[in-house]
Amino acid sequence: MTEHLPEPTYEPPRPPRERRYLKPRWRLAGRILWIVALSLLGILALTIVAALVWLHTGRGAGELGRYVTNEARNAIQGDLRVGAIHVGGFLHICVDGVDLRDPDGHRVLSADRACVRLQPLALKAHRVVITEAQLERPWIEIAKVPGTGETTLQRAIKPRKPPQPGGGPLEWKVDVRNLELRGGSITVRPELGADATLALRDLNVTDAHALYAADSAAAALGLSAELSAPGQAPVAVDLDATLEGTAATGTVALKSFRARLGESGLVANGSWDLARRAGEIRVRQLVLRPEDVEVIAPKSPLAAAVRGEADLKSDGKTAGVDVRLEAGGGKIGAKLTATLEKVPVWDVQISLDAVDPGALSLRAPKGQVTARLSVHGKGTPRFDEHGVVGEHEVALHIGPARLDRVGPVVADVKATVVRRYAIVRAFTATALGLEIKAHGAAAYDELSLDLDVRAPDLAHFGRAVGATLRQPSLPVGGSARLAARVTGSPTSPDASLSLRARKFFWGGTISADDLAVNGTLHGPLKRPDGSLRLSAQRLSASAIDLGAPRVDMTLQWPLARLRIDGAVAGxxxxxxxxxxxxxxxxxxxxxxxxxxxxxxxxxxARDANVHFRDVLVLEPIELVGDHGSVRLQAQVQPTPGRIDAAVVVSKFQLDRLPQFAMPKDLALHGVLDANAVMQGPRASPDFDLRADVHGVGVRQAGDLSLDGHVHAHVHRGVLQTDGWAAGSGIVRVDFQGELPIQAIATQPSNAPVQFEARLAKLDLARLAETAKLPALQQQRVRGVIDARIVATGTLATPRATVALEAHDLGTQAIQQVDARAGFLIEKGTTAFDGSVQLGGEPALALTAQMPFDLARALRDRTYLRGMLDRSLQADLAVTQLPLERLSRSGFLPPGSTGTVSLSARLGGTPRDPTLDVNTTGNDVAIGRLHGLAFQAALAIKDKVQATLGAQSQGDVVARAEMAASLSGASRACRSRVLRSSRGVPGSRRAGSPGGSRSPERRPGRSSPAS
Incomplete structure (x- = not known):
C-alpha cells in the first residue's frame, strides 16, 4: 500500500471584523479610572516619600524605635532595650545599643549596632528579602538559672503568650542574602557566676546567606573565632547545605562542611532522604591531634595524632557506620550495622591491627596489640537500677599482643545476656604475669561465679602493673594463687576466698613463707557477717621477725573483732x-x-568513736600503760580540705619501746614528753612540735645522758625553731633560728634566713671517760672544743659562718696543740681560713676559696653536681718552723733541731687540679741525721715536674730531677741522682741556707726513663 500526501485545499480569506466604537459614556468612564489609578499611585509614592522623610528625622526614627521595642517587649518575657535608630537610603535601618535581659535582669545579649536593608515591595508577595544584615560586636552569655531547668536565653525570648495549637509552618519566605557578624563573643556557663564551659571570642561570620520557605531551605556561612574556654585554640566552620521539601519529608544535601579546631578537623558531604531514612554521609580528612583534644578535654590521654575517615549509609531498611582510623602505628576499625525496625537487630565489630598503646596514650605501656571485639544484639539495651535488659552476645579476643615489661597478652571472653540473665561461657586470659580463668552466671537475684587466678611469678606481675600505669614496678615477689566463689544474690551474696603464697616478698620490708589467707562473707550486704584469717609459717616485717603470726578478723553485724598474735624476740x-x-x-x-x-x-583508756561523714573525725584515742601514754585525735576533710591532728606523748619511758623493732644493743633509755600538732590545708599544713627529754642515753654512750628541749614550728615552708641539749656537765648545745625548709624554689627571695647554734667548751677527756669511748681513752685524748654556726640574711643573699676552736689538744704522745678553723659563705664564694699552733707559737696556716652560690644551691638540687668543675684555690704555708716545737709537742723525736719552710698552692678545678709545692730545710737534725739542708719543688699541671737537692755539712749528697706527662702519651721523663761526700771530686758547696746552686752534670750519669 502506497502512502500519498494529502491534497491541498483552498479557503477564501475571512473578511476583517468591523471595529467597534465605544460609546461616549464608556470612554469617559475609562478616562476617569486612569485618572484615579494614577492619583492613587501618586498618593502612594508621596506617602512612601513622606514616610521615608519622616523616618529620616529624629522624631520619626524615635517613634519607630519605640514602636518596635514595645512590640518586642509585648511578645517576649525578657527586657529588650535599644538606643538610637538611624534610617538611610531606601529602608536601610540601623539600631545602636541593643540590650536583652531575662526577667531577673541578667544580661543575655548586647550589640553595638545592628543594621538591615529590606526590599519592601517583596512583602506584597509574602517574601522577606534582607539584602544586607550586619551585627557589630555582639555579646551573648547563656547560663543555667539556679532552681530551674531553663537558661537565661530561654527565659529572655520565651513568649508571653503560649503558641496557639494547630499552627502550621510559616507561609512566608525569608531570604537573607548577605549576613555579616564582626567581633562577637559567646559564653556558656553551667550556672550563673560559674566558670565558662564554652567561650568564643573574636567571632566573625562572613559570606553568609540563608533561604527559608515552607518547602525548601538553604544555608551557607563561613565562621571563624578563637576558643577561650575550656582552652585556647582557633576555630573555623564552613557550611553549604540545602533542603528540598519539608523539614519532615525532604532531602538534605550537604554540599560541603568543614570544621577545624587548631590543627584538627574534618571534611564532610553527602545527602539524606528524611522520609525514607536513606542516604550517605562521607567524612574525610579526619584528624585529631593531642594538643587540640587537650584544649576541650584537659585530662585526655591521647598522645599522638589520629587520622582516618568514616561513612554513614542507609538504604531505608539497614543503616551502618564504618570508621577507619590510623593510630599508634596500626589500624583501628569499627563497624556498626542495625536494622531500622521497631525492634532493631544490631551488630558491632571493633578491630585493632598492630596498634601501639604507648603511642596513643602516655598512660599505656608500649608494645603492639591486635584484638577483635564483636557484640551482637536484638532490641535497644535498657539500663535501670536492676542492671541491663536485652539480648546480647559478646565475644572478645586479644592476641597476638606483646607489651613492654608485660610480655605476651592473650585473652578470650564469651558471654551472653538474655533479658536479665548473664552467662559467662568462657573467660581465659594470660596477661600481666597472671593466668586467669572464670565462668558462671549472674542475674538480678542470682549469682554463681567461679574465679581462679595464678601468679607463678609475682615479680613479673609487679613489672607489668608498673608498665601499665607508667609507674615504677611494684616491689613484689614470690608466687601466689587466688581462688574465689560467689553464690547467692548480688544483694545477699555467699562468698569465699582463698589465697596461697608459697613465698611472698614486698620490697625489703615484708617477707613471708607459706602465707595463707581465707575469707568468707555471707548475708545481706546491709548487715553482713564474715571472717578473714591470715597465717604464715614465717613473717618478717622491716627486718623484725614476727615468727608465725596469726590474724583473725570476724564480723557479726554490727560488731567486728580483731586479734593479731605473733612471736617476737623476747x-x-x-x-x-x-x-x-x-x-x-x-x-x-x-x-x-x-x-x-x-x-x-x-x-x-575509754571507748573512742570514728565518724565517716563528709569529714573523717577521729575522737581522742588514748592508750595508757604503766610506762607512759599516747593520745591521738584528728579531723580530716576530703582533698583539698583541711587536716587537724594532734599526738600527745606523756612520760613515756624510752626503754619500754618495742625492743624487737630497735637496733640491736641500742639500750635506749630516758623519758619523753612530746606534743605534735598538724593544722591547715592537706597539701601544705602547718606543723608544731614541742618535745622534752630527760636522762636520754644509749649503751654505746656509757654514763653520758642528755636532757633537752626542742620547739619547731613550720608555717608555709618556713621553720622557726629553738632548743637546747645538755648532758652530765660535759656538753651543751644551744640553737635557734628561722629559715625556709620546704618548697624553697617557690619561697620569696626576701624570706629570712636566721640560724645560730653553739657547742660550748666540750671537754674531750671528760667525754671519753663518761661516755666510755675506748678509742679516746686508749690515746688519752684531752682538750677543749668550742664551735659555732651562724646563718643570716635572706634567701636571695644568705651569709653563713662556721667557727671551730680547739685548745690544748693532746694525746699520750702529742701535746700543746691549738687549732682554729673558719668557713665563710657569702656573695657566691666559700672561703676557709685555718691555723695550727704548737706550744703557743704559729706552725701552719691554710686558706682556701672557691665559688659557691648558697642561694642557688638551696633552690636548685642539681647545682651541686657542677662542684667538680668550679675553680679552686688553696694555699698552705709553714714559715721557718723550728723543729724543736714539733719535738716538744711529740711529733718528732726528742732533740730534733733545725728549721723547715713549706709553701703549697692548689689551683685549677677539683676534676683537673694544679699544684705547686716548694720546701726548704736548714741544719736539720733528726735522730742520727745531722746538719742536713735540703730544697725541693713539685709542679703538677699538664706535666709533673719535681726537683730535689740535699747537702750535709756543706757537701752535696743528693740531687734529682723528674718530668712526666699526665696525659698518658709516651713522653720523655728524665731523672738524675747524684750522691757525694767530702772526698768526691767535682762537688760544690751549698749556697745560701735557703737554696743551692745545681751541681755540674757528670758525663754518662744521666739515664732517660719513660
Missing part, C-alpha cells in the same frame, strides 16, 4: 580490739583495744 606480740557500728550509723565505736609486747602493755 616474747609475744598481741594486738586485739573490737569495733561496732555506732548509734548514728556513720562510724565505728572502738573498745577493748590492747597492744602488748615484751616489756610493755598499752590499753584503750
Amino acid at each position: 616474747g609475744a606480740l598481741q594486738l586485739a580490739g573490737d569495733a561496732k557500728i555506732n548509734d548514728d550509723k556513720d562510724g565505728l565505736t572502738l573498745s577493748n583495744f590492747l597492744v602488748a609486747y615484751p616489756g610493755n602493755t598499752l590499753h584503750l
Whole structure:
C-alpha cells in the first residue's frame, strides 16, 4: 500500500471584523479610572516619600524605635532595650545599643549596632528579602538559672503568650542574602557566676546567606573565632547545605562542611532522604591531634595524632557506620550495622591491627596489640537500677599482643545476656604475669561465679602493673594463687576466698613463707557477717621477725573483732580490739583495744568513736600503760580540705619501746614528753612540735645522758625553731633560728634566713671517760672544743659562718696543740681560713676559696653536681718552723733541731687540679741525721715536674730531677741522682741556707726513663 500526501485545499480569506466604537459614556468612564489609578499611585509614592522623610528625622526614627521595642517587649518575657535608630537610603535601618535581659535582669545579649536593608515591595508577595544584615560586636552569655531547668536565653525570648495549637509552618519566605557578624563573643556557663564551659571570642561570620520557605531551605556561612574556654585554640566552620521539601519529608544535601579546631578537623558531604531514612554521609580528612583534644578535654590521654575517615549509609531498611582510623602505628576499625525496625537487630565489630598503646596514650605501656571485639544484639539495651535488659552476645579476643615489661597478652571472653540473665561461657586470659580463668552466671537475684587466678611469678606481675600505669614496678615477689566463689544474690551474696603464697616478698620490708589467707562473707550486704584469717609459717616485717603470726578478723553485724598474735624476740606480740557500728550509723565505736609486747602493755583508756561523714573525725584515742601514754585525735576533710591532728606523748619511758623493732644493743633509755600538732590545708599544713627529754642515753654512750628541749614550728615552708641539749656537765648545745625548709624554689627571695647554734667548751677527756669511748681513752685524748654556726640574711643573699676552736689538744704522745678553723659563705664564694699552733707559737696556716652560690644551691638540687668543675684555690704555708716545737709537742723525736719552710698552692678545678709545692730545710737534725739542708719543688699541671737537692755539712749528697706527662702519651721523663761526700771530686758547696746552686752534670750519669 502506497502512502500519498494529502491534497491541498483552498479557503477564501475571512473578511476583517468591523471595529467597534465605544460609546461616549464608556470612554469617559475609562478616562476617569486612569485618572484615579494614577492619583492613587501618586498618593502612594508621596506617602512612601513622606514616610521615608519622616523616618529620616529624629522624631520619626524615635517613634519607630519605640514602636518596635514595645512590640518586642509585648511578645517576649525578657527586657529588650535599644538606643538610637538611624534610617538611610531606601529602608536601610540601623539600631545602636541593643540590650536583652531575662526577667531577673541578667544580661543575655548586647550589640553595638545592628543594621538591615529590606526590599519592601517583596512583602506584597509574602517574601522577606534582607539584602544586607550586619551585627557589630555582639555579646551573648547563656547560663543555667539556679532552681530551674531553663537558661537565661530561654527565659529572655520565651513568649508571653503560649503558641496557639494547630499552627502550621510559616507561609512566608525569608531570604537573607548577605549576613555579616564582626567581633562577637559567646559564653556558656553551667550556672550563673560559674566558670565558662564554652567561650568564643573574636567571632566573625562572613559570606553568609540563608533561604527559608515552607518547602525548601538553604544555608551557607563561613565562621571563624578563637576558643577561650575550656582552652585556647582557633576555630573555623564552613557550611553549604540545602533542603528540598519539608523539614519532615525532604532531602538534605550537604554540599560541603568543614570544621577545624587548631590543627584538627574534618571534611564532610553527602545527602539524606528524611522520609525514607536513606542516604550517605562521607567524612574525610579526619584528624585529631593531642594538643587540640587537650584544649576541650584537659585530662585526655591521647598522645599522638589520629587520622582516618568514616561513612554513614542507609538504604531505608539497614543503616551502618564504618570508621577507619590510623593510630599508634596500626589500624583501628569499627563497624556498626542495625536494622531500622521497631525492634532493631544490631551488630558491632571493633578491630585493632598492630596498634601501639604507648603511642596513643602516655598512660599505656608500649608494645603492639591486635584484638577483635564483636557484640551482637536484638532490641535497644535498657539500663535501670536492676542492671541491663536485652539480648546480647559478646565475644572478645586479644592476641597476638606483646607489651613492654608485660610480655605476651592473650585473652578470650564469651558471654551472653538474655533479658536479665548473664552467662559467662568462657573467660581465659594470660596477661600481666597472671593466668586467669572464670565462668558462671549472674542475674538480678542470682549469682554463681567461679574465679581462679595464678601468679607463678609475682615479680613479673609487679613489672607489668608498673608498665601499665607508667609507674615504677611494684616491689613484689614470690608466687601466689587466688581462688574465689560467689553464690547467692548480688544483694545477699555467699562468698569465699582463698589465697596461697608459697613465698611472698614486698620490697625489703615484708617477707613471708607459706602465707595463707581465707575469707568468707555471707548475708545481706546491709548487715553482713564474715571472717578473714591470715597465717604464715614465717613473717618478717622491716627486718623484725614476727615468727608465725596469726590474724583473725570476724564480723557479726554490727560488731567486728580483731586479734593479731605473733612471736617476737623476747616474747609475744598481741594486738586485739573490737569495733561496732555506732548509734548514728556513720562510724565505728572502738573498745577493748590492747597492744602488748615484751616489756610493755598499752590499753584503750575509754571507748573512742570514728565518724565517716563528709569529714573523717577521729575522737581522742588514748592508750595508757604503766610506762607512759599516747593520745591521738584528728579531723580530716576530703582533698583539698583541711587536716587537724594532734599526738600527745606523756612520760613515756624510752626503754619500754618495742625492743624487737630497735637496733640491736641500742639500750635506749630516758623519758619523753612530746606534743605534735598538724593544722591547715592537706597539701601544705602547718606543723608544731614541742618535745622534752630527760636522762636520754644509749649503751654505746656509757654514763653520758642528755636532757633537752626542742620547739619547731613550720608555717608555709618556713621553720622557726629553738632548743637546747645538755648532758652530765660535759656538753651543751644551744640553737635557734628561722629559715625556709620546704618548697624553697617557690619561697620569696626576701624570706629570712636566721640560724645560730653553739657547742660550748666540750671537754674531750671528760667525754671519753663518761661516755666510755675506748678509742679516746686508749690515746688519752684531752682538750677543749668550742664551735659555732651562724646563718643570716635572706634567701636571695644568705651569709653563713662556721667557727671551730680547739685548745690544748693532746694525746699520750702529742701535746700543746691549738687549732682554729673558719668557713665563710657569702656573695657566691666559700672561703676557709685555718691555723695550727704548737706550744703557743704559729706552725701552719691554710686558706682556701672557691665559688659557691648558697642561694642557688638551696633552690636548685642539681647545682651541686657542677662542684667538680668550679675553680679552686688553696694555699698552705709553714714559715721557718723550728723543729724543736714539733719535738716538744711529740711529733718528732726528742732533740730534733733545725728549721723547715713549706709553701703549697692548689689551683685549677677539683676534676683537673694544679699544684705547686716548694720546701726548704736548714741544719736539720733528726735522730742520727745531722746538719742536713735540703730544697725541693713539685709542679703538677699538664706535666709533673719535681726537683730535689740535699747537702750535709756543706757537701752535696743528693740531687734529682723528674718530668712526666699526665696525659698518658709516651713522653720523655728524665731523672738524675747524684750522691757525694767530702772526698768526691767535682762537688760544690751549698749556697745560701735557703737554696743551692745545681751541681755540674757528670758525663754518662744521666739515664732517660719513660
